[in-house]
Amino acid sequence: MNLQGKVAVVTGGGRGIGRAIVEHLAGDGATVVFGDINADNVRDLGTLLHDSGLAVEGVVGDVAKKGEMESVIDSVVASHGHLDILVNCAGINRDTMLHKMTDEQWDDVLAVDLTGAFYATRKALQVMRQQPTGGSIVGISSLSWRGSLGQANYASAKAGLVGLMLTTAREGGRFQVRANAICPGFIETDMTRALSQEMWDAVVARIPLGHAGEPADVAGLVAFLGSDTAKYITGQVIEVGGGLVW
Amino acid sequence: MSADPGTSISSSAGIAMVTGAGSGIGRAVALRLAKEKWDLAIIDINEDGLQETEKLIEEVSGTGSSGTYVVDVTDARRFEAVVADIVTNGSEIRVLVSNAGVLSVTPVLELPIEQWRRTVDVNLTGSFICTRAVAREMVRAGTPGRIVTVASVHSVAPGTNVTDYDASKGGLLMLTRSLARELAPYGITVNAVGPGFIVTNLAGGASEEYVDYIVPRIPLGHAGKPSDVAGAVSFLVGPDADYVTGTLLIVDGGMLLTADL
Numbered sequence: 001m002n003l004q005g006k007v008a009v010v011t012g013g014g015r016g017i018g019r020a021i022v023e024h025l026a027g028d029g030a031t032v033v034f035g036d037i038n039a040d041n042v043r044d045l046g047t048l049l050h051d052s053g054l055a056v057e058g059v060v061g062d063v064a065k066k067g068e069m070e071s072v073i074d075s076v077v078a079s080h081g082h083l084d085i086l087v088n089c090a091g092i093n094r095d096t097m098l099h100k101m102t103d104e105q106w107d108d109v110l111a112v113d114l115t116g117a118f119y120a121t122r123k124a125l126q127v128m129r130q131q132p133t134g135g136s137i138v139g140i141s142s143l144s145w146r147g148s149l150g151q152a153n154y155a156s157a158k159a160g161l162v163g164l165m166l167t168t169a170r171e172g173g174r175f176q177v178r179a180n181a182i183c184p185g186f187i188e189t190d191m192t193r194a195l196s197q198e199m200w201d202a203v204v205a206r207i208p209l210g211h212a213g214e215p216a217d218v219a220g221l222v223a224f225l226g227s228d229t230a231k232y233i234t235g236q237v238i239e240v241g242g243g244l245v246w
Numbered sequence: 247m248s249a250d251p252g253t254s255i256s257s258s259a260g261i262a263m264v265t266g267a268g269s270g271i272g273r274a275v276a277l278r279l280a281k282e283k284w285d286l287a288i289i290d291i292n293e294d295g296l297q298e299t300e301k302l303i304e305e306v307s308g309t310g311s312s313g314t315y316v317v318d319v320t321d322a323r324r325f326e327a328v329v330a331d332i333v334t335n336g337s338e339i340r341v342l343v344s345n346a347g348v349l350s351v352t353p354v355l356e357l358p359i360e361q362w363r364r365t366v367d368v369n370l371t372g373s374f375i376c377t378r379a380v381a382r383e384m385v386r387a388g389t390p391g392r393i394v395t396v397a398s399v400h401s402v403a404p405g406t407n408v409t410d411y412d413a414s415k416g417g418l419l420m421l422t423r424s425l426a427r428e429l430a431p432y433g434i435t436v437n438a439v440g441p442g443f444i445v446t447n448l449a450g451g452a453s454e455e456y457v458d459y460i461v462p463r464i465p466l467g468h469a470g471k472p473s474d475v476a477g478a479v480s481f482l483v484g485p486d487a488d489y490v491t492g493t494l495l496i497v498d499g500g501m502l503l504t505a506d507l
Contacts, residue, residue, distance in 0.1 A: 170504060172465075173466050173499070174465065208426065210430070213489045217488060221481075221490065224486060230478070230481075232474035232498070233474075233478065235465065235498075235500040238490075238493060240490050242430070242491060243426050
Protein backbone atom coordinates (compact mmCIF):
# COMPACT_ATOMS: atom_id res chain seq x y z
CA MET A 1 0.00 0.00 0.00
CA ASN A 2 1.10 3.55 -0.59
CA LEU A 3 0.80 5.58 2.59
CA GLN A 4 3.21 8.38 1.66
CA GLY A 5 2.21 11.64 3.28
CA LYS A 6 -0.13 10.04 5.79
CA VAL A 7 0.18 10.54 9.53
CA ALA A 8 -0.91 7.63 11.71
CA VAL A 9 -1.39 7.10 15.44
CA VAL A 10 -1.33 3.52 16.72
CA THR A 11 -2.27 2.71 20.33
CA GLY A 12 -0.75 -0.38 21.89
CA GLY A 13 1.97 -0.23 19.28
CA GLY A 14 4.77 -1.54 21.43
CA ARG A 15 4.37 -5.27 20.86
CA GLY A 16 2.37 -8.00 19.16
CA ILE A 17 -0.20 -6.97 16.58
CA GLY A 18 0.25 -3.27 17.38
CA ARG A 19 3.96 -3.47 16.73
CA ALA A 20 3.44 -5.24 13.41
CA ILE A 21 0.98 -2.50 12.45
CA VAL A 22 3.50 0.23 13.29
CA GLU A 23 6.18 -1.51 11.22
CA HIS A 24 3.90 -2.07 8.24
CA LEU A 25 2.41 1.44 8.12
CA ALA A 26 5.87 2.99 8.46
CA GLY A 27 7.24 0.64 5.80
CA ASP A 28 4.46 1.80 3.46
CA GLY A 29 5.60 5.41 3.94
CA ALA A 30 3.40 6.75 6.74
CA THR A 31 4.67 8.87 9.59
CA VAL A 32 3.69 6.82 12.62
CA VAL A 33 3.35 7.88 16.25
CA PHE A 34 2.68 4.91 18.49
CA GLY A 35 1.77 4.75 22.15
CA ASP A 36 2.32 1.97 24.64
CA ILE A 37 2.18 1.65 28.38
CA ASN A 38 5.49 -0.21 28.50
CA ALA A 39 8.47 2.14 28.37
CA ASP A 40 10.94 -0.60 27.34
CA ASN A 41 8.80 -1.61 24.35
CA VAL A 42 8.45 2.04 23.35
CA ARG A 43 12.16 2.68 23.51
CA ASP A 44 13.18 -0.57 21.77
CA LEU A 45 10.75 -0.29 18.86
CA GLY A 46 11.17 3.45 18.47
CA THR A 47 14.95 3.12 18.24
CA LEU A 48 14.86 0.12 15.92
CA LEU A 49 12.55 1.73 13.37
CA HIS A 50 14.12 5.16 13.61
CA ASP A 51 17.51 3.60 12.90
CA SER A 52 16.00 1.99 9.79
CA GLY A 53 15.21 5.47 8.53
CA LEU A 54 11.48 5.22 9.13
CA ALA A 55 9.43 8.14 10.41
CA VAL A 56 8.36 6.58 13.70
CA GLU A 57 8.05 8.05 17.14
CA GLY A 58 7.08 6.24 20.34
CA VAL A 59 5.23 7.74 23.29
CA VAL A 60 4.80 6.15 26.71
CA GLY A 61 1.19 6.46 27.78
CA ASP A 62 -1.96 4.80 29.10
CA VAL A 63 -5.00 4.90 26.79
CA ALA A 64 -7.30 4.42 29.77
CA LYS A 65 -6.12 7.56 31.49
CA LYS A 66 -8.37 10.57 31.00
CA GLY A 67 -6.80 13.23 28.84
CA GLU A 68 -3.81 11.17 27.75
CA MET A 69 -4.92 10.26 24.19
CA GLU A 70 -6.26 13.78 23.70
CA SER A 71 -2.87 15.24 24.49
CA VAL A 72 -0.98 12.72 22.31
CA ILE A 73 -3.19 13.49 19.30
CA ASP A 74 -3.01 17.25 19.93
CA SER A 75 0.76 17.02 19.85
CA VAL A 76 0.76 14.88 16.67
CA VAL A 77 -1.39 17.45 14.89
CA ALA A 78 0.77 20.30 16.18
CA SER A 79 3.92 18.59 14.82
CA HIS A 80 2.61 17.17 11.56
CA GLY A 81 -0.36 19.32 10.66
CA HIS A 82 -2.91 16.54 10.25
CA LEU A 83 -4.01 13.07 11.36
CA ASP A 84 -5.05 10.59 8.68
CA ILE A 85 -5.15 7.20 10.40
CA LEU A 86 -5.96 6.09 13.95
CA VAL A 87 -5.54 2.45 14.89
CA ASN A 88 -7.08 1.39 18.22
CA CYS A 89 -4.95 -1.60 19.07
CA ALA A 90 -4.23 -1.19 22.80
CA GLY A 91 -5.71 -4.20 24.53
CA ILE A 92 -5.28 -6.42 27.56
CA ASN A 93 -7.04 -9.56 28.74
CA ARG A 94 -7.81 -10.87 32.22
CA ASP A 95 -9.34 -14.29 31.56
CA THR A 96 -11.59 -15.97 34.15
CA MET A 97 -14.85 -17.84 33.89
CA LEU A 98 -17.69 -15.38 34.34
CA HIS A 99 -19.10 -16.78 37.58
CA LYS A 100 -15.69 -16.17 39.18
CA MET A 101 -14.79 -12.93 37.41
CA THR A 102 -14.01 -10.05 39.74
CA ASP A 103 -15.15 -6.47 39.32
CA GLU A 104 -11.52 -5.45 38.87
CA GLN A 105 -10.95 -7.91 36.02
CA TRP A 106 -14.02 -6.54 34.26
CA ASP A 107 -13.19 -2.87 34.89
CA ASP A 108 -9.53 -3.16 33.86
CA VAL A 109 -10.28 -4.81 30.50
CA LEU A 110 -13.16 -2.48 29.64
CA ALA A 111 -11.07 0.55 30.60
CA VAL A 112 -8.21 -0.25 28.22
CA ASP A 113 -9.89 -2.19 25.43
CA LEU A 114 -13.05 -0.08 25.04
CA THR A 115 -12.96 3.17 26.98
CA GLY A 116 -9.39 3.81 25.81
CA ALA A 117 -10.60 3.38 22.23
CA PHE A 118 -13.47 5.77 22.96
CA TYR A 119 -11.07 8.50 24.15
CA ALA A 120 -8.81 8.07 21.13
CA THR A 121 -11.63 7.79 18.59
CA ARG A 122 -13.55 10.77 19.91
CA LYS A 123 -10.45 12.93 19.66
CA ALA A 124 -9.47 11.62 16.23
CA LEU A 125 -12.98 12.25 14.91
CA GLN A 126 -12.90 15.82 16.25
CA VAL A 127 -9.70 16.40 14.27
CA MET A 128 -10.58 14.46 11.12
CA ARG A 129 -14.03 15.96 10.60
CA GLN A 130 -12.35 19.35 10.16
CA GLN A 131 -10.06 17.98 7.44
CA PRO A 132 -11.32 18.00 3.83
CA THR A 133 -9.66 14.61 3.31
CA GLY A 134 -11.35 13.15 6.40
CA GLY A 135 -9.51 10.12 7.73
CA SER A 136 -9.56 6.42 8.50
CA ILE A 137 -10.13 4.93 11.96
CA VAL A 138 -9.58 1.23 12.59
CA GLY A 139 -10.54 -0.74 15.69
CA ILE A 140 -8.76 -4.02 16.34
CA SER A 141 -11.62 -6.12 17.69
CA SER A 142 -11.50 -9.94 17.75
CA LEU A 143 -13.45 -12.99 16.65
CA SER A 144 -14.06 -13.49 20.37
CA TRP A 145 -16.65 -10.73 20.23
CA ARG A 146 -19.06 -13.56 19.49
CA GLY A 147 -18.43 -15.02 22.96
CA SER A 148 -15.39 -16.79 24.32
CA LEU A 149 -14.84 -19.07 27.29
CA GLY A 150 -13.25 -17.20 30.17
CA GLN A 151 -13.40 -13.91 28.27
CA ALA A 152 -16.69 -12.27 29.21
CA ASN A 153 -14.80 -9.02 29.79
CA TYR A 154 -12.68 -9.24 26.64
CA ALA A 155 -15.56 -10.36 24.42
CA SER A 156 -17.77 -7.55 25.73
CA ALA A 157 -15.10 -4.95 25.14
CA LYS A 158 -14.38 -6.27 21.64
CA ALA A 159 -18.10 -6.32 20.81
CA GLY A 160 -18.32 -2.79 22.16
CA LEU A 161 -15.45 -1.75 19.93
CA VAL A 162 -17.46 -2.94 16.90
CA GLY A 163 -20.39 -0.77 18.02
CA LEU A 164 -18.04 2.18 18.48
CA MET A 165 -16.49 1.80 15.01
CA LEU A 166 -19.83 1.38 13.24
CA THR A 167 -21.31 4.39 15.01
CA THR A 168 -18.24 6.41 14.07
CA ALA A 169 -18.78 5.31 10.46
CA ARG A 170 -22.38 6.51 10.54
CA GLU A 171 -21.56 9.84 12.16
CA GLY A 172 -18.32 10.49 10.33
CA GLY A 173 -19.37 9.55 6.82
CA ARG A 174 -20.48 12.98 5.73
CA PHE A 175 -17.06 14.31 6.77
CA GLN A 176 -15.27 11.58 4.79
CA VAL A 177 -14.19 9.94 8.04
CA ARG A 178 -14.24 6.17 7.59
CA ALA A 179 -14.26 3.65 10.43
CA ASN A 180 -13.96 -0.13 10.33
CA ALA A 181 -13.38 -2.99 12.76
CA ILE A 182 -10.99 -5.85 12.15
CA CYS A 183 -11.56 -9.23 13.77
CA PRO A 184 -8.33 -11.18 13.96
CA GLY A 185 -8.79 -14.87 14.60
CA PHE A 186 -6.10 -16.86 16.35
CA ILE A 187 -2.88 -14.88 16.01
CA GLU A 188 0.44 -15.87 17.58
CA THR A 189 1.26 -13.18 20.15
CA ASP A 190 2.17 -13.03 23.85
CA MET A 191 -1.57 -13.13 24.57
CA THR A 192 -2.15 -16.45 22.78
CA ARG A 193 1.22 -17.95 23.67
CA ALA A 194 -0.04 -17.94 27.26
CA LEU A 195 -2.47 -20.75 26.42
CA SER A 196 -1.68 -24.37 27.20
CA GLN A 197 -0.36 -26.45 24.31
CA GLU A 198 -3.55 -28.52 24.48
CA MET A 199 -5.78 -25.47 24.07
CA TRP A 200 -3.55 -24.07 21.33
CA ASP A 201 -3.73 -27.33 19.34
CA ALA A 202 -7.49 -27.52 19.82
CA VAL A 203 -7.97 -24.08 18.28
CA VAL A 204 -5.54 -24.62 15.39
CA ALA A 205 -7.28 -27.89 14.50
CA ARG A 206 -10.35 -25.81 13.65
CA ILE A 207 -8.58 -23.29 11.41
CA PRO A 208 -9.10 -24.12 7.70
CA LEU A 209 -5.71 -22.72 6.73
CA GLY A 210 -4.19 -25.01 9.34
CA HIS A 211 -2.11 -22.59 11.39
CA ALA A 212 -2.30 -19.56 13.63
CA GLY A 213 -1.91 -16.18 12.01
CA GLU A 214 0.98 -13.77 12.45
CA PRO A 215 0.71 -10.17 13.58
CA ALA A 216 1.84 -9.16 10.06
CA ASP A 217 -1.35 -10.72 8.66
CA VAL A 218 -3.45 -8.24 10.62
CA ALA A 219 -1.12 -5.36 9.77
CA GLY A 220 -1.62 -5.91 6.04
CA LEU A 221 -5.37 -5.41 6.41
CA VAL A 222 -4.87 -2.30 8.55
CA ALA A 223 -2.61 -0.76 5.90
CA PHE A 224 -5.23 -1.47 3.25
CA LEU A 225 -8.00 0.18 5.29
CA GLY A 226 -5.80 3.19 6.00
CA SER A 227 -5.00 3.68 2.34
CA ASP A 228 -6.85 5.55 -0.40
CA THR A 229 -7.46 2.22 -2.13
CA ALA A 230 -10.09 1.57 0.55
CA LYS A 231 -11.69 5.01 0.30
CA TYR A 232 -15.18 3.56 -0.30
CA ILE A 233 -14.94 1.02 2.54
CA THR A 234 -16.52 2.05 5.83
CA GLY A 235 -18.74 0.55 8.50
CA GLN A 236 -17.31 -2.92 7.99
CA VAL A 237 -16.29 -5.76 10.30
CA ILE A 238 -13.57 -7.71 8.48
CA GLU A 239 -12.16 -11.02 9.62
CA VAL A 240 -8.57 -12.11 9.26
CA GLY A 241 -8.59 -15.59 10.74
CA GLY A 242 -7.63 -18.14 8.11
CA GLY A 243 -11.27 -19.10 7.73
CA LEU A 244 -11.86 -19.83 11.41
CA VAL A 245 -15.57 -19.70 12.22
CA TRP A 246 -15.70 -18.75 15.88
CA MET B 247 -2.14 -33.18 3.24
CA SER B 248 1.57 -33.88 3.47
CA ALA B 249 3.00 -30.40 3.03
CA ASP B 250 1.41 -27.05 3.73
CA PRO B 251 1.67 -25.08 0.49
CA GLY B 252 1.03 -21.79 2.26
CA THR B 253 -1.05 -19.19 0.49
CA SER B 254 1.50 -16.69 -0.82
CA ILE B 255 1.37 -15.87 -4.51
CA SER B 256 2.81 -13.18 -6.74
CA SER B 257 1.85 -11.67 -10.07
CA SER B 258 4.99 -12.90 -11.75
CA ALA B 259 3.87 -16.45 -11.22
CA GLY B 260 0.92 -16.98 -13.50
CA ILE B 261 -2.42 -16.05 -14.96
CA ALA B 262 -5.33 -14.10 -13.50
CA MET B 263 -8.73 -14.96 -15.03
CA VAL B 264 -11.56 -12.45 -14.85
CA THR B 265 -15.10 -13.28 -15.98
CA GLY B 266 -17.51 -10.57 -17.02
CA ALA B 267 -14.46 -8.52 -17.97
CA GLY B 268 -16.26 -6.79 -20.81
CA SER B 269 -17.71 -3.98 -18.74
CA GLY B 270 -18.10 -2.32 -15.36
CA ILE B 271 -16.50 -3.97 -12.36
CA GLY B 272 -14.99 -6.83 -14.38
CA ARG B 273 -13.23 -4.40 -16.68
CA ALA B 274 -11.97 -2.31 -13.75
CA VAL B 275 -10.63 -5.45 -12.06
CA ALA B 276 -8.87 -6.59 -15.24
CA LEU B 277 -7.22 -3.19 -15.66
CA ARG B 278 -6.14 -3.02 -12.03
CA LEU B 279 -4.59 -6.48 -12.17
CA ALA B 280 -2.91 -5.60 -15.47
CA LYS B 281 -1.36 -2.54 -13.78
CA GLU B 282 -0.08 -4.90 -11.08
CA LYS B 283 1.66 -6.93 -13.77
CA TRP B 284 -0.70 -9.91 -13.85
CA ASP B 285 -1.06 -11.80 -17.12
CA LEU B 286 -4.77 -11.61 -17.81
CA ALA B 287 -7.17 -14.09 -19.34
CA ILE B 288 -10.43 -12.22 -19.84
CA ILE B 289 -13.86 -13.72 -20.39
CA ASP B 290 -17.25 -12.25 -21.29
CA ILE B 291 -20.37 -13.21 -23.19
CA ASN B 292 -20.16 -9.87 -25.04
CA GLU B 293 -17.41 -9.77 -27.68
CA ASP B 294 -17.45 -6.01 -28.27
CA GLY B 295 -17.07 -5.26 -24.59
CA LEU B 296 -14.28 -7.79 -24.31
CA GLN B 297 -12.36 -6.26 -27.21
CA GLU B 298 -12.71 -2.81 -25.66
CA THR B 299 -11.28 -4.13 -22.39
CA GLU B 300 -8.45 -5.78 -24.33
CA LYS B 301 -7.57 -2.42 -25.93
CA LEU B 302 -7.46 -0.79 -22.49
CA ILE B 303 -5.25 -3.57 -21.12
CA GLU B 304 -2.83 -2.98 -23.98
CA GLU B 305 -2.67 0.70 -23.07
CA VAL B 306 -1.91 -0.18 -19.44
CA SER B 307 0.50 -3.06 -19.88
CA GLY B 308 1.88 -2.51 -23.36
CA THR B 309 1.25 -6.10 -24.34
CA GLY B 310 -2.43 -6.96 -24.01
CA SER B 311 -3.92 -9.98 -22.30
CA SER B 312 -2.86 -13.61 -22.58
CA GLY B 313 -6.24 -14.48 -24.04
CA THR B 314 -9.74 -13.18 -24.68
CA TYR B 315 -12.55 -15.73 -24.56
CA VAL B 316 -16.18 -15.17 -25.52
CA VAL B 317 -17.97 -17.54 -23.18
CA ASP B 318 -21.30 -17.92 -21.39
CA VAL B 319 -20.30 -18.93 -17.85
CA THR B 320 -23.32 -21.23 -17.61
CA ASP B 321 -21.73 -23.42 -20.31
CA ALA B 322 -19.61 -25.72 -18.16
CA ARG B 323 -18.04 -27.60 -21.03
CA ARG B 324 -17.03 -24.44 -22.87
CA PHE B 325 -15.57 -22.86 -19.73
CA GLU B 326 -13.63 -26.00 -18.86
CA ALA B 327 -12.24 -26.01 -22.41
CA VAL B 328 -11.05 -22.43 -21.89
CA VAL B 329 -9.25 -23.43 -18.68
CA ALA B 330 -7.64 -26.36 -20.49
CA ASP B 331 -6.58 -24.05 -23.32
CA ILE B 332 -4.96 -21.58 -20.92
CA VAL B 333 -2.87 -24.24 -19.18
CA THR B 334 -1.95 -26.17 -22.32
CA ASN B 335 1.13 -24.05 -22.97
CA GLY B 336 2.37 -24.50 -19.40
CA SER B 337 0.72 -21.44 -17.85
CA GLU B 338 -0.64 -21.73 -14.34
CA ILE B 339 -3.83 -20.06 -13.21
CA ARG B 340 -3.18 -18.31 -9.91
CA VAL B 341 -6.21 -16.04 -9.64
CA LEU B 342 -9.87 -16.26 -10.62
CA VAL B 343 -12.20 -13.31 -10.24
CA SER B 344 -15.67 -14.74 -10.77
CA ASN B 345 -17.63 -11.63 -11.59
CA ALA B 346 -20.07 -12.39 -14.42
CA GLY B 347 -23.58 -11.50 -13.32
CA VAL B 348 -26.96 -10.21 -14.45
CA LEU B 349 -29.54 -7.97 -12.82
CA SER B 350 -33.07 -7.05 -13.75
CA VAL B 351 -35.84 -5.48 -11.68
CA THR B 352 -39.21 -7.25 -11.37
CA PRO B 353 -41.66 -7.44 -8.46
CA VAL B 354 -41.63 -11.00 -7.14
CA LEU B 355 -45.33 -11.66 -7.75
CA GLU B 356 -44.75 -11.00 -11.46
CA LEU B 357 -41.33 -12.62 -11.69
CA PRO B 358 -41.41 -15.31 -14.42
CA ILE B 359 -39.73 -18.61 -13.63
CA GLU B 360 -37.54 -18.25 -16.73
CA GLN B 361 -36.06 -15.01 -15.41
CA TRP B 362 -35.48 -16.55 -11.96
CA ARG B 363 -33.73 -19.51 -13.56
CA ARG B 364 -31.54 -17.33 -15.78
CA THR B 365 -30.48 -15.06 -12.88
CA VAL B 366 -29.61 -17.97 -10.62
CA ASP B 367 -27.94 -19.79 -13.48
CA VAL B 368 -25.59 -16.93 -14.35
CA ASN B 369 -25.02 -15.40 -10.91
CA LEU B 370 -24.76 -18.55 -8.81
CA THR B 371 -24.33 -21.63 -10.99
CA GLY B 372 -21.99 -19.71 -13.30
CA SER B 373 -19.73 -19.01 -10.34
CA PHE B 374 -19.93 -22.64 -9.27
CA ILE B 375 -18.88 -23.70 -12.77
CA CYS B 376 -15.99 -21.25 -12.95
CA THR B 377 -14.69 -21.74 -9.42
CA ARG B 378 -14.89 -25.52 -9.64
CA ALA B 379 -13.04 -25.61 -12.96
CA VAL B 380 -10.27 -23.28 -11.80
CA ALA B 381 -9.99 -24.91 -8.36
CA ARG B 382 -9.52 -28.31 -10.01
CA GLU B 383 -6.68 -26.86 -12.05
CA MET B 384 -5.08 -25.11 -9.05
CA VAL B 385 -5.19 -28.33 -7.03
CA ARG B 386 -3.78 -30.31 -9.95
CA ALA B 387 -0.91 -27.81 -10.31
CA GLY B 388 -0.31 -28.05 -6.55
CA THR B 389 0.31 -24.34 -6.07
CA PRO B 390 -1.44 -21.71 -3.93
CA GLY B 391 -4.19 -19.66 -5.54
CA ARG B 392 -6.72 -16.90 -4.97
CA ILE B 393 -10.39 -16.95 -5.86
CA VAL B 394 -12.56 -13.85 -5.49
CA THR B 395 -16.27 -13.90 -6.20
CA VAL B 396 -18.11 -10.68 -6.88
CA ALA B 397 -21.10 -10.97 -4.58
CA SER B 398 -23.02 -7.88 -3.41
CA VAL B 399 -24.50 -6.03 -0.48
CA HIS B 400 -27.57 -8.01 -1.62
CA SER B 401 -25.84 -11.10 -0.28
CA VAL B 402 -26.82 -9.90 3.20
CA ALA B 403 -29.67 -7.40 2.75
CA PRO B 404 -32.72 -7.54 0.48
CA GLY B 405 -33.28 -4.99 -2.28
CA THR B 406 -36.43 -3.75 -3.97
CA ASN B 407 -38.02 -5.91 -6.66
CA VAL B 408 -34.85 -7.96 -7.13
CA THR B 409 -35.77 -11.20 -5.40
CA ASP B 410 -33.96 -13.42 -7.89
CA TYR B 411 -30.81 -11.27 -7.69
CA ASP B 412 -30.94 -11.22 -3.85
CA ALA B 413 -31.29 -15.00 -3.68
CA SER B 414 -28.51 -15.58 -6.20
CA LYS B 415 -26.11 -13.26 -4.34
CA GLY B 416 -27.00 -14.81 -0.99
CA GLY B 417 -26.25 -18.21 -2.44
CA LEU B 418 -23.00 -16.90 -3.91
CA LEU B 419 -21.85 -15.82 -0.44
CA MET B 420 -22.35 -19.30 0.97
CA LEU B 421 -20.73 -20.85 -2.11
CA THR B 422 -17.73 -18.63 -1.37
CA ARG B 423 -17.55 -19.60 2.30
CA SER B 424 -18.02 -23.28 1.54
CA LEU B 425 -15.27 -23.18 -1.10
CA ALA B 426 -12.98 -21.38 1.35
CA ARG B 427 -13.37 -24.22 3.81
CA GLU B 428 -12.86 -27.02 1.29
CA LEU B 429 -9.97 -25.45 -0.60
CA ALA B 430 -7.99 -24.15 2.40
CA PRO B 431 -5.87 -27.32 2.69
CA TYR B 432 -4.63 -26.67 -0.87
CA GLY B 433 -3.45 -23.14 -0.10
CA ILE B 434 -6.32 -21.56 -2.01
CA THR B 435 -8.05 -18.61 -0.36
CA VAL B 436 -11.62 -17.80 -1.41
CA ASN B 437 -13.30 -14.51 -0.56
CA ALA B 438 -16.17 -12.40 -1.83
CA VAL B 439 -16.31 -8.69 -2.46
CA GLY B 440 -19.67 -7.03 -1.90
CA PRO B 441 -20.16 -3.93 -4.02
CA GLY B 442 -22.79 -1.45 -2.89
CA PHE B 443 -24.18 1.21 -5.20
CA ILE B 444 -21.53 1.33 -7.91
CA VAL B 445 -22.05 3.22 -11.14
CA THR B 446 -21.58 0.58 -13.87
CA ASN B 447 -23.78 -0.62 -16.73
CA LEU B 448 -26.05 -2.40 -14.26
CA ALA B 449 -26.52 0.22 -11.53
CA GLY B 450 -26.00 2.93 -14.12
CA GLY B 451 -29.33 1.71 -15.42
CA ALA B 452 -30.92 2.61 -12.10
CA SER B 453 -33.82 5.02 -12.30
CA GLU B 454 -33.27 8.65 -11.43
CA GLU B 455 -35.73 8.15 -8.57
CA TYR B 456 -33.59 5.36 -7.12
CA VAL B 457 -30.44 7.45 -7.40
CA ASP B 458 -32.16 10.39 -5.68
CA TYR B 459 -33.37 8.00 -2.98
CA ILE B 460 -30.20 6.04 -2.29
CA VAL B 461 -27.27 8.46 -2.59
CA PRO B 462 -28.30 10.75 0.30
CA ARG B 463 -28.59 7.62 2.44
CA ILE B 464 -24.99 6.56 1.87
CA PRO B 465 -22.74 7.78 4.73
CA LEU B 466 -19.96 8.80 2.37
CA GLY B 467 -22.53 10.69 0.29
CA HIS B 468 -21.85 9.34 -3.20
CA ALA B 469 -21.97 6.25 -5.37
CA GLY B 470 -18.88 4.09 -5.65
CA LYS B 471 -16.78 3.49 -8.72
CA PRO B 472 -15.77 0.20 -10.32
CA SER B 473 -12.19 1.07 -9.39
CA ASP B 474 -13.17 1.04 -5.70
CA VAL B 475 -14.24 -2.58 -6.05
CA ALA B 476 -11.13 -3.37 -8.08
CA GLY B 477 -9.01 -2.04 -5.20
CA ALA B 478 -10.65 -4.48 -2.80
CA VAL B 479 -10.06 -7.35 -5.24
CA SER B 480 -6.44 -6.27 -5.57
CA PHE B 481 -6.04 -6.48 -1.78
CA LEU B 482 -7.61 -9.96 -1.64
CA VAL B 483 -5.32 -11.39 -4.33
CA GLY B 484 -2.25 -9.62 -2.98
CA PRO B 485 0.46 -10.42 -0.44
CA ASP B 486 -1.30 -8.68 2.45
CA ALA B 487 -4.23 -11.12 2.38
CA ASP B 488 -2.43 -14.45 2.89
CA TYR B 489 -4.50 -15.18 6.01
CA VAL B 490 -7.85 -13.85 4.79
CA THR B 491 -10.30 -16.47 3.59
CA GLY B 492 -14.02 -17.13 3.75
CA THR B 493 -14.87 -13.44 4.13
CA LEU B 494 -17.18 -10.92 2.49
CA LEU B 495 -15.42 -7.58 1.94
CA ILE B 496 -18.14 -5.01 1.38
CA VAL B 497 -17.38 -1.85 -0.60
CA ASP B 498 -20.45 0.33 -0.10
CA GLY B 499 -19.55 3.67 1.47
CA GLY B 500 -21.41 2.58 4.61
CA MET B 501 -24.74 2.10 2.80
CA LEU B 502 -25.75 -1.07 4.64
CA LEU B 503 -25.58 0.77 7.95
CA THR B 504 -28.07 3.41 7.01
CA ALA B 505 -30.20 2.50 4.02
CA ASP B 506 -32.88 0.09 2.94
CA LEU B 507 -31.51 -0.97 -0.43
